[in-house]
Amino acid sequence: MSTPAGTTAAIVGCGDVSLVHFEAIRALGIELVGVADVDPAGLARARQLAPDVLGFESHKELLAAVRPDVVHVTTPHDQHTQITLDLLAAGVNVIQEKPLANTLTAAHCIVEASQHTSARLGICLQNRYNNSAQALKQVLEDGELGDVLGAYASVVWTRTPDYYQAKPWRGRWQNAGGGLLINQALHTLDLLQWFLGEPTAVSGRAATLKYGDVIEVEDSATAMFTHPSTVVEGGITSTFVGSLTNTVHRPVEIEIYGTKGTATIADGLHLRFDDGRAKDLAERVVPSGGRSYWGMSHQALIEDFHGRLGDDEPFWIGAEQAMPSLRMLKEIYAQTWPDTSRHQ
Numbered sequence: 313m314s315t316p317a318g319t320t321a322a323i324v325g326c327g328d329v330s331l332v333h334f335e336a337i338r339a340l341g342i343e344l345v346g347v348a349d350v351d352p353a354g355l356a357r358a359r360q361l362a363p364d365v366l367g368f369e370s371h372k373e374l375l376a377a378v379r380p381d382v383v384h385v386t387t388p389h390d391q392h393t394q395i396t397l398d399l400l401a402a403g404v405n406v407i408q409e410k411p412l413a414n415t416l417t418a419a420h421c422i423v424e425a426s427q428h429t430s431a432r433l434g435i436c437l438q439n440r441y442n443n444s445a446q447a448l449k450q451v452l453e454d455g456e457l458g459d460v461l462g463a464y465a466s467v468v469w470t471r472t473p474d475y476y477q478a479k480p481w482r483g484r485w486q487n488a489g490g491g492l493l494i495n496q497a498l499h500t501l502d503l504l505q506w507f508l509g510e511p512t513a514v515s516g517r518a519a520t521l522k523y524g525d526v527i528e529v530e531d532s533a534t535a536m537f538t539h540p541s542t543v544v545e546g547g548i549t550s551t552f553v554g555s556l557t558n559t560v561h562r563p564v565e566i567e568i569y570g571t572k573g574t575a576t577i578a579d580g581l582h583l584r585f586d587d588g589r590a591k592d593l594a595e596r597v598v599p600s601g602g603r604s605y606w607g608m609s610h611q612a613l614i615e616d617f618h619g620r621l622g623d624d625e626p627f628w629i630g631a632e633q634a635m636p637s638l639r640m641l642k643e644i645y646a647q648t649w650p651d652t653s654r655h656q
């Protein structure tokens with residue numbers, strides 16, 4: 313992967329995850345020509361990271377003053393849609409943080425806009441770039457596991473009230489559009505559907521087990537997804553378990569059961585075949601700025617996006633590819649709270 317000479321970037325939203333984008337832009341030698349944040353504290357943080365860069369109070373001011381090749385949108389969930397729509401309408405390429413949007417309605421607007429612009433859009437579902445995920449995708453495509461019979465996935469992490477109190481949007485339906493599922497487990501739901509196909513049926517429930525006095529959104533969920541299968545009538549199922557109530561972060565686990573063996577992602581990929589063969593693949597080390605539980609591969613996705621700006625075809629993780637995981641989790645909200653708008 314190579315970054316074309318002359319590529320410039322800007323960042324809108326200078327909070328926690330922006331550190332990873334600042335670091336990736338610096339490491340890849342991309343010129344940072346502007347940053348924007350509605351909060352002066354965000355701009356102050358940006359000035360510490362990039363003292364000479366121009367700072368703006370909104371993406372509109374930034375757009376009027378500088379013309380980056382790519383804008384990285386790293387704002388809260390409900391602040392993705394309008395910013396991304398404005399940038400695409402201005403013909404500016406966008407790398408946008410996950411989720412696609414806080415609601416399905418807003419997400420559809422981004423899909424629609426991305427289909428009617430020459431600008432390119434990439435969504436940060438960077439766990440697809442993890443060594444273990446890429447290798448497992450290849451194992452499945454090569455049929456090494458035989459026919460897939462089922463799968464299991466878990467996201468069992470820890471969160472403290474401080475995490476939500478520091479950034480209250482994370483705990484509110486209106487801003488975040490959900491909790492554990494849309495914010496933390498989204499990557500794992502995306503990998504499940506990338507490996508096994510978008511579910512044809514979802515059966516699930518979400519709940520707030522630990523942090524009900526701090527947040528509105530769920531901190532726990534369980535679900536069964538039915539995925540298409542050419543060999544199992546009615547499809548195969550995956551079981552998902554997630555919670556932010558644990559005392560420590562457990563590694564994200566994804567296990568896929570085939571007629572010839574089992575593949576397990578848990579801090580790397582572990583293949584165990586019924587004929588006795590075994591293969592293990594280590595995960596890459598997380599670069600500075602990132603957190604290992606976010607996935608290791610933000611920088612790889614950012615490098616790939618900038619490096620492919622000249623390609624004819626759209627970026628491979630665009631708005632449409634970010635929809636299945638959002639549909640999966642919104643269906644769990646629909647089944648848990650059918651009389652609310654939480655699933656919209």
Ligand SMILES: NC(=O)c1ccc[n+]([C@@H]2O[C@H](COP(=O)([O-])OP(=O)(O)OC[C@H]3O[C@@H](n4cnc5c(N)ncnc54)[C@H](O)[C@@H]3O)[C@@H](O)[C@H]2O)c1
Binds near residue numbers: 438606
């Ligand atoms: N891909 C990943 O693994 C990963 C990891 C962490 C966070 N994220 C995502 O990154 C996004 C940001 O999360 P965070 O934890 O950094 O949030 P944060 O609250 O720490 O930072 C968001 C920043 O955006 C600014 N902001 C809000 N509205 C704005 C607007 N309209 N224009 C400009 N700036 C605005 C805020 O002032 C704040 O500085 C979320 O979508 C989150 O889900 C992704």
